[in-house]
Amino acid sequence: MKPAIVTNLRLCFGCWTCALGCQQGKKLADDKWIMKINNVGHSSGQIDEPAGSWQVSADGIRSGDLKLSWVPVAFPTCNLCKERTDRGLEPYCTYNCPSQARIYGDLDDPSSKISIVMKGLRDAGYRIYQLPDAGDKTHVAMYYADKETPRRIG
């Protein structure tokens, strides 16, 4: 049994429903979190802040090299909602995700939903990875799937 959560980052739009679902479900204090959403953009500390900047040319043409994405991360205090999964319920974060970007399951079981989804993503050319500091700041059982496709502004 190797319980894990995979997040398809192409489906994640940074809404924080998972993190809030976890905080409220687990009855944490208002300033305590077991998971959060990392803003992959500007490091100002403000949520949804993009990296890069706007460019407006002398004749008013708008473009820019703006970039923004999100990664939900769990801290080591995350127990993958064992108290729920033992009762056949999903973790709060996967259960409440509005775009169903997050899947929970047993990686040792090839017939589990997470195994099937991860195989499908791998076959479709997605990069499946864990954060480099897994086991330290973030949780070991968190997997991410992503595929870069061309983006364009203007």
Added chain:
Amino acid sequence: MCTLKTIIADGKIIRTEQMGTLPEPEGDRSGICQKGIMAYRLVNNPNRILYPMKRVGKRGEGKFERITWQQAIDEIGVKLREVIDKYGPEAVGFFTICCGGAPVSGLFGVIGSRYMNLLGGSSIGASNSVDVGECYSTLIDFGAPHIWSPTHPTFGYDPSFLLQSNYIVSWMSNPMSTRPVGVSRYMLQAREKGAKLVQVGLWYDQTAAKADWFIPVRGGSDAALALAMAHVIVEENLVDWDFMTKHTVAPFLVRSDNGLFLRESDVVNGGDAKKYVWWDAVSKSAKSIAGHVLEFPQGTLPDLLAAPTVKGIACKAAFLKLKEQLAEYTPESQEKITGVKASTCREFAREYVQNRPSTIWHMWGARYQGSGRSCRALVLLSALSGNLGLRGGRIANPSYGSYGTWPFYWLADNIMYPEGAPGAKWPLWRDVLSGARTGQPFPMKATISGWTNFVHALPSRQDWEELLDGTDLNVNIEIRMTDTSMWADYILPDAMCFEKYDLIMYPQANQITLQEPAVQPHGECKTTAEIYRLLAKEVGLEKYFEKNDEEWVGEWLDEIQKDPAVAGITLERLKKEKTIRTNVPRRIPDPYEEGGLYPYTQMAQWYDVDIVTRPMDFPSKSGRVEFYYEGYADVGEAMARHVEPFMLGPKADRTKYPLQYVSARHRFFMQTQFTDDPVLLELSGKEPLLCINPKDAAARGIKEGDVCEVFNDRGSATAKAHLTEIFPPGVVNLWFGYRKHQHIAGSQGYLQRPHAVEESDDNLTKRAGWEWDMLWDNFAEVRKV
């Protein structure tokens, strides 16, 4: 209004979560967003209003004392009767609409509407003002403002239809922030299946961040870009000629003398005044066709570029008129207006046509005097490309809901108008405000508001404060203290959704859920039915308000049984099944094979709508998409065109106020709700921040965190500056939701112009009473305080 599962322990609500699997063939999940997760905290929020309150300080000051229900209702009754006796019932203004379905909406305002109509009060909550752009384009192009059917191209859209699209254009909308549950999921899933997602918008929002292609446009220039795309489609012969011929007025001849369609009676003695004349390229002669007839006779060929003179009347085919109008909207000429490169415009137009089926998703994001015209320009793109008739194509304004749930609103006539006809007045906002100031056209002397925070939400806040300061009575029905409650004389504590029966029309997904009380009303809160029963007794209307909330739900369900979309959904079934799918197809049907429009007879009377029941037949008089609308030919508005925004336009003096001022919705708030939840407040940035691009900030010597005033000729607000690249240079934003006291001074609404712009030279405002909301059509300057 989303469906939540409420979890109870020891008689208390301990959390809300998504509801589980929906009754859908694909087993889709219900959805929940940040606000849904936090909704249960509203019940025990320290700001919750639990007892009737009476004002003890000055109006707007927010000082109240607890009183009994008996005292509150007695005193309200005395004042209400005084106002009615002295000024007539229309002097009582009601603002009981709720945007997005507040957690206390009370049968979506139907019971409040019943009270207002029986009393003969005035609705100050909705006029031809807010959100009208989409309404306008639908009314003009399709002939009816609100018609729902599986095949109707704009309304009645199920967002799961997006899964069949190959190319999705989100234009004037930011669903990743404002529609996390119903829309974003399907947009992103469609993208996973290979659809391209394009975002056209003013700033770098969450949808822009997810899009494959973000096309930034200057504020209020959307129509110019869309019309230049239409220019490209015509120029490069990418037009769907079959669609244009069969489903639009393209072949009909337009008279050059008066801009009206040439009718058979114009050219034939005893001819039919309802038949349209068109030019047959085969016989080189004029022929006629009736409205709602889509096929032309065999062996003929309608000439869409004809310019004949028929019986001495010079005419042009409507398509030729369009082509001539589009001539000025070249990709090159739009560059200066939109800030979009000509080559980008061309590429976008080609991709939009060649990647069919393409959907345009638009949603109230054009808050300028030209918003209706912008929406018409999008409809034109959808028609020219033939996407309008394609499964997975079309154009969607999802905000109007799913067609299966709309009968609930439109077939509630017998509840809202038990005496057979609407008894309320619907004055324009300019008349409401002038009524408060001058007593003309009629005095405005009392307000009853509920489930809405209109002082905060409407533009030109000072006007609404003035209105509430000048009345004899203000009653506010609420669950929490709002900026509107602050102006009330009496606040009546309302039960929340967790405490009473109601129906939930799950947004945009065609299910109906029975809302059942999970807990008893807190404090002395009363339900919708109870509050209106008390208010009704004071004005002799008690016999109309004897039902309790559960009985109202039952009656409402009985009423809508006449509609095939929801027939069979009864209270009995809902009690067992909780959520029921409406009787509409899960996947978009082929528009040419299935469908038909539901005949809303009441609506048909109001709007002189043709009742149509065949697929791809529109309720317009011609039965076609009227991209040429003869009714406004006299004011030069027959076709979509670009008009510069009002305050941001070339006529405005930009030397004093060079920045565009907007007040954007923050993703952690629902309108003005949740701004007092400590967790969401922390995530949102702790306080209202004045967002300014670093380039504009540098030019003004402004640094992060500096206390700054944003101001214009109408008013101002003071807040800390936040330097950000979310907004482009030239645009300054103060987030919408925060309460006034959370600002250092002022509030966002003081800088906005009212909808009723007397000084506007807009033809449609003058001609037809269309008062565009101009929430973003404002300029400002920022200075360090």
